[in-house]
Structures are given as structure tokens and as C-alpha cells.
Amino acid sequence: MSEISIQREDAQRMGFFTDTTVCIGCKACEVACKQWNDLPADGAVFRGKGSYDHTGQLGADTWRHVRFIELLEPSEIAREEAARALANGAGGQLPQIPASELAEAGAGVRSEEIPDLVSMASQEVDVARAVADMDRWVFMSDVCKHCTNAGCMDACPTGALIRTEFETVILQPDVCNGCGYCIPSCPFGVVDRSHDDGRASKCTLCYDRLEDGMEPACAKACPTDSIQFGTYEELVNLAERRVAKLHEKGLDRAYLYGAGDAPENAIAGGLGAFFLLTEPPERYGLPADADSPIQQNVVPATLAAMAAAFGAAASVAALFRFRARFLTGMAVAAAGVEAWRS
Amino acid sequence: MSPAVGKSGGPGSWKRAVKDGAVALHARDWADAKWSSIFARDSAYAADSADPEAIAAANLRGRGTEGEIQGPMMKPAVWTWEVPTYFWFGGMAAGASFVAFACDLSGDHDSAVLARRVALGALMPCPPLLVADLGRPERFHHMLRIFKPRSPMSMGSWCLSLFGGIAFSAVVSDLLERPRLARFLGALSVPVGAYLGSYTGVLLASTAVPVWKQSARFLGPIFVSTATLTGAGAVRLTVSSHQTKTALARVEDAAVTAELVLSAINRRRLGSLAVEGPWFSRAQWLVRGGLAARLCRLNPLASVCFMGAALCYRFGWVRAGHASATDDAAVASTARLHITQH
Incomplete structure (x- = not known):
């Protein structure tokens, strides 16, 4: 460069x-x-x-x-994609810890008192949706x-x-x-x-x-x-x-x-x-x-602008020479059309 | 809010303890950039190889999907009232230079002398306005630090300086009673004025602001029409020759027509990107007022109205850019326009 x-x-x-x-x-x-x-x-x-x-x-x-x-909000595509990915085994598995093991960890708590949160979650939570919701x-x-x-x-x-x-x-x-x-x-x-x-x-x-x-x-x-x-x-x-x-x-x-x-x-x-x-x-x-907007626009914009500017200079000179009586009428018509459109 | 060392936004006062000494505790050649486990050989972070075509296709797919917009998408220009006012005065100077040349061509040298003075007079407020708009006005001379053809602002700064020099020399030549030199300089100011009166449109068109960018081929011609209108109006208010006055009235009518027609076509092209605003409707009412004054043969009032309309158009275009750049949907859809063209 x-x-x-x-x-x-x-x-x-x-x-x-x-x-x-x-x-x-x-x-x-x-x-x-x-x-x-x-x-x-x-x-x-x-x-x-x-x-x-x-x-x-x-x-x-x-x-x-x-x-x-x-x-x-996850899109339908995102949900389907997540479901497909999970089906393919991507993203790992949710840990399946039996409630009894958890119960052993907690002293004096009987196993039947502890809900199996993981199995509850896999039953009631749409895992695919939950993954998609990460988005x-x-x-x-x-x-x-x-x-x-x-x-x-x-x-x-x-x-x-x-x-x-x-x-x-x-x-x-x-x-x-x-x-x-x-x-x-x-x-x-x-x-x-x-x-x-x-x-x-x-x-x-x-x-x-x-x-x-x-x-x-x-x-x-x-x-x-x-x-x-x-x-x-x-x-x-x-x-x-x-x-x-x-x-x-x-x-x-x-x-x-x-x-x-x-x-x-x-x-x-x-x-x-x-x-x-x-x-x-x-x-x-x-x-x-x-x-870069300049790289996109500067050349065509400059050409159009310069052509218009030289055209304007030439028109001013021409309008000094030639009487054109219709111009006021044209301006009124253009303003009229604009007023009507807006 | 104040920085620990140095001035806000300025370089911190930083000094090496040992001249040319190495920075301690870092691995050279950016080796410290690779500390992470994701660069480890057995990392699952990246695949071993990638198919470039698949990546390119995924990129187009990803960018091709439309999403909800969470802006801001881009930043509007920070320019305040000085810039549109400068556009107006600069355009007036350029238009007056066209008129001076036309007066000389038609043999009305007295009016040409006046028109050249109007051009210089209109140019006088331009440098102070531009300097006032800078964030660091005391550094205005940095504008002429380099010559950069691809930057309309750099070219505009050079053009303004050149035009100022020519216009000043032409007026001085008139005062020293060197009419031929003054006429030559007046003719020379036409091509320079052509750029001065039109580059402002190119400058706006070469930004990423949707309403300006999408008007690329029209902004220059529209600004030239406004410039011619104000130049003719300003000279018309100062000259005494009846013939020149009627000629200038024709120029005003033609310039108003061109302005209205070009704006209407451009608005139609822009469709939903077009921005309305109080300044545009003020301009439209002033145009209507000017035309009514013309029909009632109140020609000086018509000139004043048209010049006021031109100022409102300048403000309208600059303010439209602000509205358009902060319109996230407009920015996003303009960017999409380009991707669908691929």
C-alpha cells in the first residue's frame, strides 16, 4: 500500500x-x-x-x-439449530446426578425429601429452547x-x-x-x-x-x-x-x-x-x-457538480444575451407543482 | 473526568525511564499475545482447516439476513450553523463571479465591477465562519498543510484560498483602473468559482449519511443552482443598470426553476430516505413569496426572498443529514442496498 x-x-x-x-x-x-x-x-x-x-x-x-x-427473542431458525445441535450430541450433556447422591452430601436429609432437580428440568424445560435463549x-x-x-x-x-x-x-x-x-x-x-x-x-x-x-x-x-x-x-x-x-x-x-x-x-x-x-x-x-464513501462517490459527484457549475456559468452568460420571457412562468409552474405535491 | 496525566484528550506525558530501553516483563514480537489455552495444540477452539469458499458463503449468508436494528448505526456530523451559512456565502461568491463574467461578455463593464465586489464581499465571511466551526480554531492553517485531491474538504480549502486571491486581485485591479487585468481575473475566477459553488455538495455526498450519499449526483447540481440564485440576487440588489437587472431577474427565475426541478427529481429518487423538515418548508414558502413578489413587479423583494430561500435550503440540507444519520433504519437499509447489488 x-x-x-x-x-x-x-x-x-x-x-x-x-x-x-x-x-x-x-x-x-x-x-x-x-x-x-x-x-x-x-x-x-x-x-x-x-x-x-x-x-x-x-x-x-x-x-x-x-x-x-x-x-x-430467539428466532425459529435459532431454535431448530439448537435442537439439531443437541441431537448431534454437541454442547455436552446435562449432568445426571442421582438425588440419592445429593442426599448423602446433605447430612440428616432423607433422599425422598430432595426433589430430583435434573430430571424435573429435563421433563419440563425445553432444553433446545433454553439453549437458543442464550442468544x-x-x-x-x-x-x-x-x-x-x-x-x-x-x-x-x-x-x-x-x-x-x-x-x-x-x-x-x-x-x-x-x-x-x-x-x-x-x-x-x-x-x-x-x-x-x-x-x-x-x-x-x-x-x-x-x-x-x-x-x-x-x-x-x-x-x-x-x-x-x-x-x-x-x-x-x-x-x-x-x-x-x-x-x-x-x-x-x-x-x-x-x-x-x-x-x-x-x-x-x-x-x-x-x-x-x-x-x-x-x-x-x-x-x-x-x-469508504469518498471512494464510492467523490468522482461521479464531482463530475456531475462541475458539469452543472459550468452549465450554470454558461447559462448566466446566455441569459444576459437572450430574452426569455417564459422563465418566470416556468418557475411559477415548478413551485406550483411542488406546492401541490406537498 | 480528568485524566491522570496530561490534558483531556491530549497525549499523556510519557517518558521512557531508560533511553531506547526495552519495556520490562513482556515477550517480544507479540509472543505475549498467545498466552491463551485456545492457542494450545489440542484446543477444541478451532478446526484444523477451513474451506475458504464455505466461509465466504457463510459470510454472505450471515450479512444477507436482515435483523432487528440495535443502533446507533453511525454518527451524525457535528457541524453547527456556521457550515450552512458558509455554504450560502460561498455559493453567493461563486454565483457573483458567474454574473461578473456574463456582464463583461455582454459589455456592461460597470456592472461587472460591482459584481466582482459582491463576489469578494460574499467571500469575506467565509474564512471566519469555517474557522469558527473547527474544534481547534487556532489550527485553521492545518487545512493547507497538504494537498489531497481525494478529500473534497482539502480541495475546497485550496479552492477557497485561490478564489479569495483571485477575487481580491480582481477588485484591486478595478480600483487601480486596470480593466483588462480585472476582466482577465474575473474570467479566471469562473472555473475556480465553479468548484467553489459546487464542491460543498460533493463534500456532503461523499459521506456515509444516507440522504446525502444517495443524492450523490444531485447534490452538486442543486447546490450550484442555489449558488447561482444567490449570486444573481446579491448582484441584482446592488447594480443600477436596468438591462442587467432584467437579465439577472431571468437568471434568478431559471435558477429557481432548476433548484425546484432537481430537488423534486431527487426527492422522488430517494423515496423513503428523503428528509422533510422545517427549513425546507421555510425555503418553499420563501420561494413562493419571491415568485409572488416577481409577479407583482416587486423585484428587489423577490431577490431578497430567493436569497432567504437559498439560506433555508442550505440549512435544510445540513440538518437533513443529521436526521438521516440518526435514523438507524435508513442507515441500515442504505447499507443493505449495496449488498443486494453484489
């Missing part, structure tokens, strides 16, 4: 693989990120509506955000995607947003003047401008730690290794094998968001930080597809 601004020999593309199937929503990554990057608190605001996620979204001072995908809570540690086609970087007029030798996208705080153009240019809503600071900011994939050969703070802190860090190729390979494993186990809904796609289907040219998801992308607040 010619747009790499910092050259270093032997530097490889580094990334994050966030596996949502092992995330426990502990928010350790959020805390570790804030601590390492010295980010101020967001303030203790309870979001209400029974949500346990009080961070809400990524922002100028929140570079990792554990999204809680809450109160999801009522899914967690996803969201982060800057470090896109191959980075909308924020294409937009930045000051050159504050650059690509590093690790092919990550970082924002240089000493260059940014807070113009705010990167904010609507990010299709994932990652970048934001800090209210009290005036500059935009976002995840750097711990560029300072990477330079020292250390893994980013969030990946270091993650207790379940839901956030995995490594060289991009290695991570994609691992992620693909993980999806294959989940498919083997019957979780057919598992898929990768941002990696492993054919080039024409890649999200923003491939995401440096990609995810393993089990639900449709919108549930996680992710677009089903994305690309």
Missing part, C-alpha cells in the same frame, strides 16, 4: 479478531483501553430501559465498547475497524489520519484541527469529536504498544481471548478455522464480518479489525455492507 505514511522494514499488517461467541461482556477491554490511553470517563449515565450497557456507543473517549445485544444476550466488543478503504482517512483534509507501518489507521492529535469531516465519513460511526477537547479521536490499535512489540491493551486484558491480536494473515486463518469449528458443532449462523470474503464482497476492502458474529449485522449496529 503506497499510502503507508510510516515506513519500517519487516512491519506486517496487524489486526484484531473479535470472537463474539466467547465474549462474556465483562468490559475489561473498555477499562484497559481507557487506562492505557488515558481517556477520560464518559460520566455515570444510566441508559435505562433495562439495559446493562451504560457505555452506549464508541466515541471520542471510548475506543472499545462492549455492545450488549439484549433481550433478543437473548450476546456481547460484542466493538472497536475501530482499521479498514483497508478507510473513509475517515480519505476525508481528512489535514493529514491527521494516516496509515501506519502496521497498516492500521491512526489519528495524530497534534495535527487534527477538529474539522469534523471524518465523523460522517465513517460508515461504522467510530470516530467522534471530543466536546471539551475539540479534536477527533479514535482507537490507534495501541500504536505506541505495537512499536514496542506489545499487544494492544484491550487484547491483553481480555480474559476469554474474545479479542485476539496478531498478524492479519494469521488471524484470518484462525478466524476461518474457528467458523469451521462452529459450523461443525451446528452453529450454522456463525460468520465473519470483515474478513474471508471474496474481494468483490469485502467490507471496506477488508477490515483490519474483524468480527465473528452469529446474528445479522444490524443487531450489532453494523452496516450489512460498507465502503
